[in-house]
Amino acid sequence: MTADPKGVLTGVHFLDGDHAACEGALAAGCRFVAGYPITPSTEVVERFAQRIPMVGGLFIQMEDELAASIAIQGAAWGGRKVMTVTSGPGLSLMMEHLGLAAITETPCVFIDVQRGGPSTGLPTLPAQADMMQVKWGSHGDYEIIALCPDSPQECFDLTIRAFNLAEQWRVPVFLMMDEVVGHMTERVVIPAAEDIEITDRRWTDKAPGTYRPFDVGPDGIPDMVKAGQGHRIHVTGLTHDERGWPAMNPRQQDKLVRRLTGKIRDNADVLTDIREENCEDADVIVVSYGITSRVATAAIQQARDQGLKVGHARLVVTWPFPATRIAQLASRCKAMVVPELNLGQMVHEVSRAVAGRVPVRLVDHAGGTVHDPQVILDRILEAAR
Amino acid sequence: MSGTTNDDLDLSHLPPMDNPVMPYLRKERIPHIWCPGCGIGTTVNCFTRALDEAAQDLDRLAIVSGIGCTGRVAGYLNLDSFHTTHGRAIPFATGLKLANPDLNVVVYSGDGDLFAIGGNHFLHAARRNMDLMVVCVNNFTYGMTGGQVAPTTPLGASQTTMPYGNFENPASLPFLADAAGATYVARWTVFHVRQLTRCFKDALGRKGFRFIEILAPCPTLFLRRNRLGDGVDMVRQYKERSVVRNGADTKEVGLGLAGEIVVGTFVERERPTWLDAMNDHLGKVLGDRYQRYGG
Numbered sequence: 001m002t003a004d005p006k007g008v009l010t011g012v013h014f015l016d017g018d019h020a021a022c023e024g025a026l027a028a029g030c031r032f033v034a035g036y037p038i039t040p041s042t043e044v045v046e047r048f049a050q051r052i053p054m055v056g057g058l059f060i061q062m063e064d065e066l067a068a069s070i071a072i073q074g075a076a077w078g079g080r081k082v083m084t085v086t087s088g089p090g091l092s093l094m095m096e097h098l099g100l101a102a103i104t105e106t107p108c109v110f111i112d113v114q115r116g117g118p119s120t121g122l123p124t125l126p127a128q129a130d131m132m133q134v135k136w137g138s139h140g141d142y143e144i145i146a147l148c149p150d151s152p153q154e155c156f157d158l159t160i161r162a163f164n165l166a167e168q169w170r171v172p173v174f175l176m177m178d179e180v181v182g183h184m185t186e187r188v189v190i191p192a193a194e195d196i197e198i199t200d201r202r203w204t205d206k207a208p209g210t211y212r213p214f215d216v217g218p219d220g221i222p223d224m225v226k227a228g229q230g231h232r233i234h235v236t237g238l239t240h241d242e243r244g245w246p247a248m249n250p251r252q253q254d255k256l257v258r259r260l261t262g263k264i265r266d267n268a269d270v271l272t273d274i275r276e277e278n279c280e281d282a283d284v285i286v287v288s289y290g291i292t293s294r295v296a297t298a299a300i301q302q303a304r305d306q307g308l309k310v311g312h313a314r315l316v317v318t319w320p321f322p323a324t325r326i327a328q329l330a331s332r333c334k335a336m337v338v339p340e341l342n343l344g345q346m347v348h349e350v351s352r353a354v355a356g357r358v359p360v361r362l363v364d365h366a367g368g369t370v371h372d373p374q375v376i377l378d379r380i381l382e383a384a385r
Numbered sequence: 386m387s388g389t390t391n392d393d394l395d396l397s398h399l400p401p402m403d404n405p406v407m408p409y410l411r412k413e414r415i416p417h418i419w420c421p422g423c424g425i426g427t428t429v430n431c432f433t434r435a436l437d438e439a440a441q442d443l444d445r446l447a448i449v450s451g452i453g454c455t456g457r458v459a460g461y462l463n464l465d466s467f468h469t470t471h472g473r474a475i476p477f478a479t480g481l482k483l484a485n486p487d488l489n490v491v492v493y494s495g496d497g498d499l500f501a502i503g504g505n506h507f508l509h510a511a512r513r514n515m516d517l518m519v520v521c522v523n524n525f526t527y528g529m530t531g532g533q534v535a536p537t538t539p540l541g542a543s544q545t546t547m548p549y550g551n552f553e554n555p556a557s558l559p560f561l562a563d564a565a566g567a568t569y570v571a572r573w574t575v576f577h578v579r580q581l582t583r584c585f586k587d588a589l590g591r592k593g594f595r596f597i598e599i600l601a602p603c604p605t606l607f608l609r610r611n612r613l614g615d616g617v618d619m620v621r622q623y624k625e626r627s628v629v630r631n632g633a634d635t636k637e638v639g640l641g642l643a644g645e646i647v648v649g650t651f652v653e654r655e656r657p658t659w660l661d662a663m664n665d666h667l668g669k670v671l672g673d674r675y676q677r678y679g680g
């Protein structure tokens with residue numbers, strides 16, 4: 001189906017990433033946002049609070065991020081497309097409900113505008129240091145999808161995609177922004193509603209009495225209902241069977257957790273989105289994501305100007321990690337360079353996929369600003385030797 | 386509880402299959418996990434009776450629980466039911482209600498769940514006058530985790546994490562609910578099955594943030610440890626110590642190990658719900674531009 005025109009601000013705009021992400025959510029059909037203010041993410045919910053009364057839907061500022069991250073799940077089971085927005089300290093509070101969304105297969109979108117940490121850290125300055133937290137921060141085995149925009153335009157585009165993926169796979173989907181992307185203003189083109197593809201909820205066509213909330217078809221993903229339709233569903237954070245009833249035994253645990261993780265892990269290749277440039281004959285490939293890819297582009301250009309064969313693989317989807325494609329790329333080049341605004345997170349995934357085929361060099365950064373392109377260039381030059 | 390009168394001390398935890406509450410339960414999930422003599426089942430019996438008497442459209446009723454022995458209530462009722470995380474039933478219910486305002490949403494959980502870990506959510510939902518009915522089974526302890534001190538544990542009572550007796554001041558739940566702005570506040574005990582059933586029925590038909598506290602025995606952990614007898618002994622105490630005082634000042638209804646248990650309907654007031662307030666306000670400020678929410 002295509003987007004509901006009520007939420008689509010078609011036209012050419014100058015927006016920062018936070019505002020663009022909000023427009024993406026509205027265009028995607030999000031009509032319920034619960035949030036709690038935190039720099040540098042607050043503009044997303046401020047714009048939503050301003051826009052939503054004219055679109056039809058609502059915003060509620062909850063008492064904390066625990067509340068916000070579960071209010072959206074109540075709203076999802078009430079039939080809405082939902083989102084919450086935060087940054088590091090709030091993300092830490094949301095971890096329990098990330099797990100709840102995973103085990104109950106509640107479609108929901110989390111935007112994390114990353115800032116320097118740990119703790120209160122650098123409230124107004126960027127980092128990319130929550131990459132592992134969203135993947136591993138809630139207890140137990142679970143899977144998510146994470147998207148990394150590197151421009152306000154992508155904040156718009158990828159927020160729509162985040163909603164579509166949440167509906168398709170019934171997992172929490174993260175838009176991993178950072179302070180710089182959130183606050184940089186650029187041209188954002190918002191297409192006409194009929195040109196925006198929207199994934200509807202996987203509504204069941206089964207009648208009450210025949211529907212079981214966690215029965216799955218061949219793709220391993222259950223169809224959904226909303227409360228109030230007579231299905232009398234039970235949804236629990238306990239390990240449950242196909243009826244949704246608690247079933248706390250090793251056999252059901254194995255079945256459920258393998259399905260919840262398998263639906264993403266087994267489809268990592270389908271979900272892969274890497275923007276590759278000059279990788280075919282590259283000696284060195286820079287693997288980057290989010291804002292760092294913009295800085296890396298400058299360094300790569302300088303290296304190429306010096307005659308080096310340097311390619312760029314920008315990860316748009318970081319979770320599930322595109323291990324297959326990274327391994328393929330590693331089998332062609334001589335070294336990989338991974339710049340990120342943390343002291344080494346996604347580089348471990350790259351190394352795992354590369355499996356010793358070629359050296360993998362981290363260009364780390366504790367956060368607070370973006371890399372100096374010269375530092376990335378130096379690492380590329382070292383790697384090329 | 387069929388045939389129960391005010392003077393019966395019937396705590397039969399397993400209703401017979403022809404019991405009128407059975408249509409409201411997920412029969413295949415019985416027997417339930419509650420201990421013999423536990424008061425939670427009695428509250429559920431009263432609740433289902435109230436559903437019957439209120440002729441509530443069951444497809445339009447949703448129940449949300451947190452975590453704990455009481456938190457398991459959602460799983461046994463044959464309704465759209467949600468068993469969420471510890472302390473967060475109210476914000477989940479808030480989202481559910483706001484997403485689908487036609488639903489009558491009931492939160493059913495324990496005192497630790499709603500007032501320790503979830504206390505802040507309770508205060509804010511009451512302040513906002515979120516249109517929810519919140520039922521708290523107060524057994525003065527953390528049942529599910531084995532009898533630790535709760536924010537309601539009376540002074541002097543022994544708990545596994547207060548092994549020398551509780552020295553923390555307990556919260557008075559009706560006082561909190563009243564101060565935070567709840568539109569309906571009542572307290573009963575599992576002795577008061579008739580009154581409780583009527584109270585549930587009354588509250589189901591109202592709007593706004595409605596709070597019902599029910600004192601209920603946890604024989605396994607609270608009573609045994611404090612040598613207070615079994616469930617029946619406790620219900621006898623409820624009978625002897627209770628005084629009905631409708632409209633009582635909630636400042637005066639605190640509880641101890643001994644002394645009066647004030648029960649009744651303490652607060653009934655009218656306030657616009659959060660959703661009505663939003664619709665009215667935005668309608669006024671934005672005029673025709675406002676897309677009225679929720680039908």
Ligand SMILES: Cc1ncc(C[n+]2csc(CCOP(=O)(O)OP(=O)(O)O)c2C)c(N)n1
Nearest residue numbers: 452453454455471495496497498527528529
């Ligand atoms: C975040 C979190 N912390 C702690 C627990 C462990 N826990 C489960 S139930 C419970 C207390 C329940 O007490 P109460 O709400 O009074 O319910 P009761 O069991 O007495 O009905 C606790 C601490 C948990 N499940 N989740």
Ligand code: SF4
Nearest residue numbers: 419420423454528603
């Ligand atoms: S432990 Fe206490 S509260 Fe829990 S079921 Fe047993 S008696 Fe009831």
